[in-house]
Amino acid sequence: MTEVVPTWQQRDAKAVWHPYTQQYTWLGDDPLVIERADGVWLTDVAGRRYLDGGASLWVTTYQHNDPRLKAAITAQLDQLDHSTFFGATHTPGIQLAERLVAMAPGAPDDWRRLTKVFFGSDGASMVDAAIKLAHQFSVQAGDRRDLVLHLEGSFHGDSVAGSSVAGGNLMRRTYGPLLLDVRRTASPAPGRGQDPAAAAQHAIEALERTLAEYGDQCCALIVEPMIQAAGGMYPYHPSFLQACRRLADQHGFLLICDEIAAGVARTGRMWATEYAGITPDVMLCGKGLSGGVLPISAMLATEQVASAFVGLELARTFFHGHTFAANPLACSAALENLRMVSELDLPQLAESKGAILGQLLEPLLELPAVADVRRLGIMTGIELSSRHPRAGFELCQRAQSQGIWLRPLGNVVVLLPPLAISSDELGHLVAVLTELLEKPAG
Ligand SMILES: Cc1ncc(COP(=O)(O)O)c(C=O)c1O
Missing domain, CATH: 3.40.640.10 (Type I PLP-dependent aspartate aminotransferase-like (Major domain))
Incomplete structure (x- = not known):
């Protein structure tokens, strides 16, 4: 008989109790199991990469795996x-x-x-x-x-x-x-x-x-x-x-x-x-x-x-x-x-990267799925029109399947990437979100 090896997700569900998380739906929500991080990217145990759009709950100031901080x-x-x-x-x-x-x-x-x-x-x-x-x-x-x-x-x-x-x-x-x-x-x-x-x-x-x-x-x-x-x-x-x-x-x-x-x-x-x-x-x-x-x-x-x-x-x-x-x-x-x-003048970087992000997000205000876009520096919230309690979460799940890791606040999708994010990466982040917001979940 072959032994069934539990996945990391199954092992997690058995032994771990996560903050602000309903354990009942946890496994069904396909949680990421992160193994590595570099720059603005997270890599999971299967080797898939995700852009860390929320700086791992707003902590990664400049980038992951920073050589100066490590030294x-x-x-x-x-x-x-x-x-x-x-x-x-x-x-x-x-x-x-x-x-x-x-x-x-x-x-x-x-x-x-x-x-x-x-x-x-x-x-x-x-x-x-x-x-x-x-x-x-x-x-x-x-x-x-x-x-x-x-x-x-x-x-x-x-x-x-x-x-x-x-x-x-x-x-x-x-x-x-x-x-x-x-x-x-x-x-x-x-x-x-x-x-x-x-x-x-x-x-x-x-x-x-x-x-x-x-x-x-x-x-x-x-x-x-x-x-x-x-x-x-x-x-x-x-x-x-x-x-x-x-x-x-x-x-x-x-x-x-x-x-x-x-x-x-x-x-x-x-x-x-x-x-x-x-x-x-x-x-x-x-x-x-x-x-x-x-x-x-x-x-x-x-x-x-x-x-x-x-x-x-x-x-x-x-x-x-x-x-x-x-x-x-x-x-x-x-x-x-x-x-x-x-x-590195990080305040200035937050201002300039935030301005780019703001420009990229402007067209979103025209979409019926978007109620508002708010921002100060790099701290950004996209409020969805839907008041469904899982609206933000579902959008973030769809983003996850496209290689973007985000965590919502109710029906507000938070963008707060590490400041080392490049203009191309910002463009990619917004392009993925725009596509998802244009197409209702099917
Ligand atoms: C403004 C503010 N104060 C306090 C806290 C709590 O910080 P911690 O989660 O490290 O306890 C948070 C966390 O998000 C916060 O945003």
Whole structure:
């Protein structure tokens, strides 16, 4: 009798539980089993190649298998694999913190500078850190505030605090009793054809109304600067961020800018907040920080915030930390990635590649299958007209059969390729999508 050898997919289905995935339909959806990656291409176990149209969940900043990042990690591995940041420190962590401070938004002579860096290993843990920090900061100032403000349509990760400030209703419907008490205010993102400045003004007025009622109870407002990414790739007008800055100061709470998706060059600026010329009190980054090779995240705080945690009383300690925070390998990759950001001018590359992508996508707006195309830098969303819950997923599956790997957000197909993508590859990506969108699934 011949032995039946299970496929990788079958072995996966038996042993693995995937994030945000219905296990029941998983195998039927023909999941990719990726084995290798190079440049902007992924290769599966059968040797088939797929253009990585979403930078592997928005992390691969420049390209896969980058020789500079590999060399940095290998050199670091020869030196120090891991040592803790609890009660000790290490040189790559210090250097990365210095570099992040030097690259932080705001003019060097600004009184409000982000001067201190707290490391984590993923985005959501930094959202938790920022919210705990803001609450503790208010307590230490003798003005305890328990509420966090956030925006409709926002996304800040899946920890309990992150789920509490999710801008949709799914998290509250599912985990409501576990979540923090928050207040939600209107999104500044315009609908198709709506004037972005007018949409921002509308949201500013809504925020002012919310603050008239709750302003003195809020310890923080958390926003995704300039683009609500996981909510469906909705860019918005910078006047909203400027108003957030003004209102946070007026009402005495912290402004937390969550740059985890938008930061590190993707929007066409190093930090999306640069579009508005503001400096937050707390800034978060992750995802593309290490160029996409190793997990690392960071929370930057102003001197004013950080200094409030300095003192002999135990209560002034910030009670937060993760085992792998500031892993030396991840720090070395991030340091090299930040050098690449400067030397290759990755913000400019995101702007120019984004402009090409935008031009290529313009004709799609004429198609009945397309409701909208939204973009900031290289961060792009194609909203489908269909409201079917699997519309985006099905389009991505059809793209997969044509050698393009994409992951949707509901009925929004996200394009966020690594920045090394060539004009020809961008053209190929859009040509495949155009053909699929012109032809309904049969
Ligand atoms: C703006 C924003 N914040 C936080 C997160 C959570 O990051 P992580 O998945 O690394 O926990 C995400 C993830 O997509 C994000 O887009």
